[in-house]
Amino acid sequence: MSKKFANVKTNLPGPKAKEILDRRHNIVPGGVSYGVPTFVDTAKGALLKDVDGNQFIDFAGAIGVNNVGHSHDNVVSALQDQAEKYIHTGFNVMMYDPYIEFAEKLAELAPGSFDKKVMFLNSGAEANENAIKVARKYTERQAVVSFTGGFHGRTLMTMSMTAKVKPYKFEYGPFAPEVYHAPFPYNYRRPESMSEDAYADYLLKQVEDFFITEVDPSQVAAFIMEPVQGESGFIIPNKKFVQGVYELCKQHGILFIADEIQTGFGRTGKYFAMEHFGVEPDLVTVSKSMAAGLPISGVIGRQEVMDGTGAGELGGTYCGSPLGCRAGLAVLEVMEEENLNGRGAAIGQKVMEKFSTMYDRFDAIGDYRGLGAMCALEFVKDRSSKEPDKEMAPQVLKEARERGLIALKAGVYDNVVRLLMPLVITDEQLEEGLDILEEAIEAATASVKV
Ligand SMILES: Cc1ncc(COP(=O)(O)O)c(C=O)c1O
Structure with missing residues (x-):
């Protein structure tokens, strides 16, 4: 898949991020958690660039904070x-x-x-x-x-x-x-x-x-x-x-x-x-x-x-x-x-269409759901028992961020991937992000099964 927006050139954390991360571990208590092992340099719209020059599509929006995008x-x-x-x-x-x-x-x-x-x-x-x-x-x-x-x-x-x-x-x-x-x-x-x-x-x-x-x-x-x-x-x-x-x-x-x-x-x-x-x-x-x-x-x-x-x-x-x-x-x-309410509804529709094809492809997805652009995938070990699969969500997120997409985990059983992308995201960025998510699920399915 050719990528126009996501561009991760280093292993995460990259060399500059690694140095700050070491200092972070020395000074910030572990109770303050983090999802992505790197540090932001700049952020605009639905894109984030880290201190090593890696670029990410943002499907997390600082946990639902950036509906109008970064630094509008x-x-x-x-x-x-x-x-x-x-x-x-x-x-x-x-x-x-x-x-x-x-x-x-x-x-x-x-x-x-x-x-x-x-x-x-x-x-x-x-x-x-x-x-x-x-x-x-x-x-x-x-x-x-x-x-x-x-x-x-x-x-x-x-x-x-x-x-x-x-x-x-x-x-x-x-x-x-x-x-x-x-x-x-x-x-x-x-x-x-x-x-x-x-x-x-x-x-x-x-x-x-x-x-x-x-x-x-x-x-x-x-x-x-x-x-x-x-x-x-x-x-x-x-x-x-x-x-x-x-x-x-x-x-x-x-x-x-x-x-x-x-x-x-x-x-x-x-x-x-x-x-x-x-x-x-x-x-x-x-x-x-x-x-x-x-x-x-x-x-x-x-x-x-x-x-x-x-x-x-x-x-x-x-x-x-x-x-x-x-x-x-x-x-x-x-x-x-910018009619962001309308955009929220439209993004939600696109995401749910993609989720539907992912559901047909991957048995690990037990459920997909959404209201507007508040959309999530729930992972299970088995569709009939619905036993939650706790390993899949973090693995999917890891595979995704290594490919330049940031999303978030959620769920009573820690088995859900949720999307909170800025509503100003362009269609191209959205499509690329969703394709990366699909690739990440494919990779995670292979690695969790092994
Ligand atoms: C529904 C809901 N209520 C309350 C909070 C707490 O907000 P804050 O972290 O700003 O205290 C959150 C944060 O995630 C939330 O999602």
């Missing part, structure tokens, strides 16, 4: 302009208009035909922490329910809400109290005798029973749900299930929080993935692609819920930094001008 011209000039004016005044000290303008725009775009208010934080975990604070204050209730397979961050509260033990929670207890986990549909692994519809009904009944066996609904402040579970391998719930949980929330005065940190900003072909499910969350948390790599996050919520908090109860030194807000405003402009 509009984002760069917004940042340059902002840095010249002022870098940080602290929104709790001297306020600035970009915060207000970004908040106004997000409130307009977020699902929900009600008045909203918006606050900004620094990271995804911090947004989720604050959504819970706001929900508890408003409802005067303590319990919080997240879902099996959910990932919400690495701070104490969000680690407690996260429902995968290793590597996120193991030996890091005790966890925050009053956090409960309800079942979430994993359609590929549902009992064979059940239709998707019957499975949704069955799980909804379990959630109702959960109110008997685990926590009384009158004590629950909020449910928090990823519209498509990210770290767990792009698990897409049925609409019926999402709507059923939403209805249960309404029935019991429980707030519904949508964690759109990985799914937002065009990834699923819409600004917010919850738009696919026809529910209007009381609170939405956002981060990652909202600002093209600047560390900013937000909580967008029903006005009366957000207004339940008193002065000084929310905020933080760097929350909603001017640079983050300006980058975010530039992202929204780019999304509109």
